[in-house]
Amino acid sequence: MSAPQTTTVAEDNSAPPWTKLKSSDLPWYTDDVEGQLSPSIRAQFETYSAIPADDVIPHIRRVRATLWNIRAYPCTGLFVFLTPFVASHSALPRIVSYVQTVPDGKVLDVGCYIGHDLRALQFAGVPQGALHGLDVLPFWEQGWELFNDREKFDLSGRVVVGDVLDFSAGSEASRLLDGRMDVVWSSAVLHQFAWDKQVVACKRLLRYTKGRGSFVFGCLAGSCKAAGDIEMERMTGGGVKRAEEPFKHDKESFERLWGVVGEEVGMGLEVEVRWTEWGDWGCEVERARFMGEDMGVLEFTVRIV
Numbered sequence: 074m075s076a077p078q079t080t081t082v083a084e085d086n087s088a089p090p091w092t093k094l095k096s097s098d099l100p101w102y103t104d105d106v107e108g109q110l111s112p113s114i115r116a117q118f119e120t121y122s123a124i125p126a127d128d129v130i131p132h133i134r135r136v137r138a139t140l141w142n143i144r145a146y147p148c149t150g151l152f153v154f155l156t157p158f159v160a161s162h163s164a165l166p167r168i169v170s171y172v173q174t175v176p177d178g179k180v181l182d183v184g185c186y187i188g189h190d191l192r193a194l195q196f197a198g199v200p201q202g203a204l205h206g207l208d209v210l211p212f213w214e215q216g217w218e219l220f221n222d223r224e225k226f227d228l229s230g231r232v233v234v235g236d237v238l239d240f241s242a243g244s245e246a247s248r249l250l251d252g253r254m255d256v257v258w259s260s261a262v263l264h265q266f267a268w269d270k271q272v273v274a275c276k277r278l279l280r281y282t283k284g285r286g287s288f289v290f291g292c293l294a295g296s297c298k299a300a301g302d303i304e305m306e307r308m309t310g311g312g313v314k315r316a317e318e319p320f321k322h323d324k325e326s327f328e329r330l331w332g333v334v335g336e337e338v339g340m341g342l343e344v345e346v347r348w349t350e351w352g353d354w355g356c357e358v359e360r361a362r363f364m365g366e367d368m369g370v371l372e373f374t375v376r377i378v
C-alpha cells in the first residue's frame with residue numbers, strides 16, 4: 074500500500090449542520106472533564122502519554138477546544154471521546170482473535186476521529202501495522218497531540234481522508250482500502266444519516282471488506298422504545314432547521330436496515346444487534362440524557378457468510 078496524503082481535506086459536504094454550531098449553549102457541551110475521565114484513562118494519560126498528573130485536565134481541555142472549533146460533535150462537547158467504545162464492545166475478544174489468526178489481518182475504523190478506538194484496538198492485541206483509519210477530516214493530527222504519541226503510534230500510509238458515502242473508484246480511500254479489510258469498525262457515524270444514506274453507508278462499509286468471513290462491527294445511538302427521526306431542530310433549540318433528519322433506530326429497525334443492505338448487495342449477513350445503556354460503555358449517563366430517556370447505544374456485529 075502506498076502512502077496516502079494524511080493532511081488533505083476532502084470536500085466536506087457531508088458534515089451534519091449541527092456540528093457547525095459550535096456554541097457552548099448546546100445541550101451537548103460541558104466543561105466538566107472529570108465526570109468522563111475514568112481512573113484507568115487518567116492513568117493512561119499519565120503513563121502511556123507521559124502527561125504530568127496536574128496537567129492532564131488542562132491538556133485535555135486544550136485539545137478539546139481545538140476539536141470543538143473544527144466540528145461541534147456531541148462526543149467532543151461531552152468529552153465522550155475519552156472513552157473508546159470499541160473497548161466495551163461485546164464482540165471485541167472474538168474480533169481480536171480473528172485479526173490475529175487471519176494472514177496479514179487488517180482493521181479499518183470508519184469515522185476514526187482522533188484514533189482513540191484505533192489505540193484501544195492496539196491495547197486489546199491488534200498489531201499496530203494492521204490498523205487503518207478513514208475520516209472526512211484528518212482528526213488523527215489532534216489525536217497525536219492528545220495522546221502525545223506521534224513517535225510510537227505510527228499510522229503513516231494507513232489513514233485516509235474520505236467519505237463513507239463516496240463509492241467513486243478513483244478516490245484514495247477506494248484505492249487503498251476497498252476489498253482489503255478483514256474487520257471494519259464504525260462507531261457513532263451511522264446515526265447522523267437519514268435511512269437512505271444509512272443504507273448507502275452500510276453498503277460502503279461492506280465494500281471495504283474482503284468479503285466472506287469478514288466482520289463489520291460498531292455502535293450508534295439508538296432507542297429502546299421506537300424508531301423514528303432524531304429531531305435536531307428541537308434538540309438545537311432551533312439552531313438547525315428541520316431538513317433531512319437522522320434516522321433513530323431501535324433494535325428491530327436496525328436489523329431491518331441490514332436486511333435491506335444484505336439483499337441489495339447480494340451478500341449473506343449474520344447480524345447481531347443489542348440495545349445497551351450508556352453506562353455499559355463507560356459513559357456518564359447524565360451526559361447523554363439530552364437525547365431522551367429512551368436513548369442508549371445499539372451495538373452491532375455483522376459477519377459476512
Ligand SMILES: C[S@@+](CC[C@H](N)C(=O)[O-])C[C@H]1O[C@@H](n2cnc3c(N)ncnc32)[C@H](O)[C@@H]1O
Binds near residue numbers: 186187209235259262
Ligand atoms: C461523532 S464522531 C465519532 C467518532 C468516533 N468514531 C467515536 O465513536 O467516538 C463522527 C466521526 O465521523 C466522521 N464522519 C462524519 N461524516 C463522515 C463521512 N461521511 N465519512 C467518513 N467519516 C465521517 C467525523 O468527521 C467524526 O470524526
